[in-house]
Amino acid sequence: xxxxxxxxxxxxxxxxxxxxxxxxxxxxxxxxxxxxxxxxxxxxxxxxxxxxxxxxxxxxxxxxxxxxxxxxxxxxxxxxxxxxxxxxxxxxxxxxxxxxxxxxxxxxxxxxxxxxxxxxxxxxxxxxxxxxxxxxxxxxxxxxxxxxxxxxxxxxxxxxxx
Amino acid sequence: xxxxxxxxxxxxxxxxxxxxxxxxxxxxxxxxxxxxxxxxxxxxxxxxxxxxxxxxxxxxxxxxxxxxxxxxxxxxxxxxxxxxxxxxxxxxxxxxxxxxxxxxxxxxxxxxxxxxxxxxxxxxxxxxxxxxxxxxxxxxxxxxxxxxxxxxxxxxxxxxxxxxxxxxxxxxxxxxxxxxxxxxxxxxxxxxxxxxxxxxxxxxxxxxxxxxxxxxxxxxxxxxxxxxxxxxxxxxxxxxxxxxxxxxxxxxxxxxxxxxxxxxxxxxxxxxxxxxxxxxxxxxxxxxxxxxxxxxxxxxxxxxxxxxxxxxxxxxxxxxxx
Numbered sequence: 001x002x003x004x005x006x007x008x009x010x011x012x013x014x015x016x017x018x019x020x021x022x023x024x025x026x027x028x029x030x031x032x033x034x035x036x037x038x039x040x041x042x043x044x045x046x047x048x049x050x051x052x053x054x055x056x057x058x059x060x061x062x063x064x065x066x067x068x069x070x071x072x073x074x075x076x077x078x079x080x081x082x083x084x085x086x087x088x089x090x091x092x093x094x095x096x097x098x099x100x101x102x103x104x105x106x107x108x109x110x111x112x113x114x115x116x117x118x119x120x121x122x123x124x125x126x127x128x129x130x131x132x133x134x135x136x137x138x139x140x141x142x143x144x145x146x147x148x149x150x151x152x153x154x155x156x157x158x159x160x161x162x
Numbered sequence: 163x164x165x166x167x168x169x170x171x172x173x174x175x176x177x178x179x180x181x182x183x184x185x186x187x188x189x190x191x192x193x194x195x196x197x198x199x200x201x202x203x204x205x206x207x208x209x210x211x212x213x214x215x216x217x218x219x220x221x222x223x224x225x226x227x228x229x230x231x232x233x234x235x236x237x238x239x240x241x242x243x244x245x246x247x248x249x250x251x252x253x254x255x256x257x258x259x260x261x262x263x264x265x266x267x268x269x270x271x272x273x274x275x276x277x278x279x280x281x282x283x284x285x286x287x288x289x290x291x292x293x294x295x296x297x298x299x300x301x302x303x304x305x306x307x308x309x310x311x312x313x314x315x316x317x318x319x320x321x322x323x324x325x326x327x328x329x330x331x332x333x334x335x336x337x338x339x340x341x342x343x344x345x346x347x348x349x350x351x352x353x354x355x356x357x358x359x360x361x362x363x364x365x366x367x368x369x370x371x372x373x374x375x376x377x378x379x380x381x382x383x384x385x386x387x388x389x390x391x392x393x394x395x396x397x398x399x400x401x402x403x404x405x406x407x408x409x410x411x412x413x414x415x416x417x418x419x420x421x422x423x424x425x426x427x428x429x430x431x432x433x434x435x436x437x438x439x440x441x442x443x444x445x446x447x448x449x450x451x452x453x454x455x456x457x458x459x460x461x462x463x464x465x466x467x468x469x470x471x472x473x474x475x476x477x478x479x480x481x482x483x484x
Contacts (some may be wrong), residue, residue, distance in 0.1 A: 001168065014164065018208070020167040021195075041196050042262055043395075054235075054264045062264070064168045065210055079407065096345050112260055117239035120255040125248045141394035151453025 003067035007032070016063045023047045023058035026073060034074035034103040038144070047141030048104040049073045055111025057142075074103035077110055085160050086110055090126025093156035097147035100145070105143050109157045112139045131161040163198050170210045174338055176370055180209045181340065181368030189231065189270030192262045197275065201284045202289045202291060203265040213266060214371055219243065226376040230269035230336075234262070234395065237268060247376060249384040249403055253327035256388045259395045265356045269371035271324050272335065272351060276425050277308055277320040277363045289315045290359040300461065306399060310424040316359030317461065319395040319422055320352055326421035327386055329429050330403035333376050339369035349419065352426030359425070382407030382415055383482040389422075389474060398422035400471045406482035408442045416479075418454075423471055430454045433475060442483045444476060451475040 004013045007030060012104055014029055023040075026032040026049070038046030042057040049058045050072040058071075078084040086106050089095070096102045118125040121138045129135055134153050145153065168188075170178035177187060188194060191212075197203035212404040216229035219240050226242060237243060238254040258266065280286045280298050287295035299307055299317050307317040308474035328351035337344050351363050365371075389400040402420045407415035416437040421445030451472040458468045 017165070019163045020163060042192055042259075045259065045261060048261055055261050056265050057192070057261045060190075060192050060262075062168070062188075062191060062195060062208075063189060065212065090322065097419065108261065111264070115235065115239070116254065118244070118251065120252070122255075125244045125251045125255075138394050139260055142261045 001064050003064055004070070005043050005066065006070040008072060013113075014063075018062065018064050020063045021059050022049070022061040022063050022066055022071065025063040026058060026071070032075050035107075036100055036103060038101070038104075042103075043144075044101070044106040045108055046101050048108040048143065050107055050111050053111070053114065054078070055108050061142040068071045077106060084110065089156040091160045093103050093152045094149075094157065095156040096145075096149050101143060101145045101147075105140070105145070107155055109160070110142060112136075113161060115139070115159075117133070117137070127132075133158060133159070136161065164201070164204045166198075166205050167207045168210065169207070171214060174211075174214060174370055175215070177209050177211050177214070177370050177419075178368055180207070181370075182207075183367075185209060185368075186371060187328075189273075190233070190265035192258070192266045192437040193270065193274040197282070198289055199444060200282055202275075202282060202400070210233040211269075211370065222375070227301075228268055228374045228376070230267060230371045230373055230383055232268045234258070234263040234266045234268065234271055238263070238460075246379050247327075248329060249405070250324070250327040250331065250376075251384045253323040253386040253401075253403060257323040257396075258403070266367045268324070268374055271322050272328075272371065272374075273365075274320075274322060276318050276352070279303060281318060293358075294358050297404055304461045305463045306397065306422070307461070307464055308424045309458045309464055309471075310366075310420075310428055310455075311354040312425065312459060313355045313357065313359070315357050316355035316425065318359070318425060319397075320354070320362070320424070321422070322427070323388060323398065323401060323421060324388070325349070325352070325427045326401055326419045327403040328374065328376075329427040330405060330417045330419035331376055331379070333364065333374050335371055336373040336375060337365065338372050339366060341369075345375075345455075349427045349429045355425045362375060362425075367456050380405050380415055380417060383484070385478055385482055387474060387478050389470060398438065400467055400474055402471075402474050402478050404475075404478045404482060406442070406479055411438050411441060413440055413442050413446075418475060418479075420471060421460075423467060430475070432456075442479075444480055447476045447479040448472070482483060
């Protein structure tokens with residue numbers, strides 16, 4: 001099926017099998033290998049990208065179903081040649097070891113910082129809470145890090161959230 | 163994944179017109195795409211209903227109408243939902259992850275499959291996946307499975323948190339389909355397994371959920387609490403949606419629904435009847451919880467859920483007592 005996506009600001013027209021996930025399209029067809037295939041079941045978050053500005057598991061999105069969308073991957077997060085503030089903070093805070101989960105962590109954090117409202121750990125759901133470490137941990141629970149760099153990931157995101 | 167044809171529905175009636183044998187509706191895909199990848203779901207045709215104009219949350223008099231395609235994250239962040247139905251916002255926020263909530267729709271959340279690990283493993287028998295093939299969970303891994311309303315054919319649980327809150331709020335599910343339009347009051351959408359565990363809900367083939375409508379919030383204090391094995395992104399061992407209205411020390415109104423304990427969200431009507439009209443005391447709540455759980459039939463390795471549910475009911479109602 002013919003679909004058209006705006007990927008990191010560039011229009012891309014591709015002919016895809018209806019079974020193809022957005023993740024496989026990005027990696028196998030468009031050469032964007034930043035988003036990673038971890039579990040392929042939406043449980044690890046390594047494949048996280050922004051679809052129309054919202055973070056999503058690209059392994060669970062059929063490419064045909066996101067026809068017409070704007071997709072941002074870690075390659076396009078900074079929007080230029082420099083680094084996104086989250087990328088700078090991850091380096092500064094040593095927020096990764098092997099790096100496999102990092103593109104997903106970065107895209108997830110970028111999406112999370114734009115999400116309004118309470119989380120499951122917010123005391124009063126009427127309040128838009130400050131992004132305390134407890135709030136960040138809860139909001140980032142869809143991204144696993146097998147190296148266990150969580151402490152530094154939370155501190156890196158905290159710095160940008162301030 | 164088995165191949166299929168994909169089409170976007172232009173309208174709810176167009177979606178229904180496209181329904182038929184081998185046709186499934188696609189919402190956010192967070193459960194269906196996964197089940198297709200596992201070989202559990204094998205549709206010939208996918209009709210994508212995720213972009214239908216059913217994505218509004220609107221006040222209708224003193225009721226709230228939530229479109230079927232509203233994303234879970236938008237539901238939980240909605241000012242009206244947070245102000246009038248905080249229990250619902252909290253339930254939605256207790257489920258899945260930020261990424262999944264951004265993708266998953268309200269109707270898809272309701273229609274995610276009632277499931278267990280054996281259902282998801284096509285190399286194993288499962289009465290829900292292949293009727294008559296047997297239930298390995300009964301003698302196998304069932305720590306997190308049903309203790310109420312289970313049958314000898316199936317002990318799977320419905321994992322939605324949102325549906326538990328909707329059950330406690332007397333929500334109505336609006337459905338259109340080949341047989342016309344109808345309204346299904348929660349928790350009546352989901353069914354107990356009986357001898358037909360392949361059917362999770364009372365929907366007929368081709369039925370499409372268009373909206374969920376909430377009556378005015380019941381008076382009293384409310385809460386959603388979830389007990390799980392890790393702090394986030396895990397299904398409930400037991401969860402509770404509760405509303406308690408105490409006037410002059412006596413209970414004027416009480417709603418209790420449980421999650422994680424049955425094939426469907428479990429409205430604890432016996433407990434409610436035992437509590438309403440009586441004193442708002444821990445003893446009364448304990449007696450009511452025990453009355454509800456009297457009909458529990460736990461398996462050897464999930465018997466812990468019975469005292470867990472009892473304690474969760476008592477503790478939550480005590481906390482809601484002024």
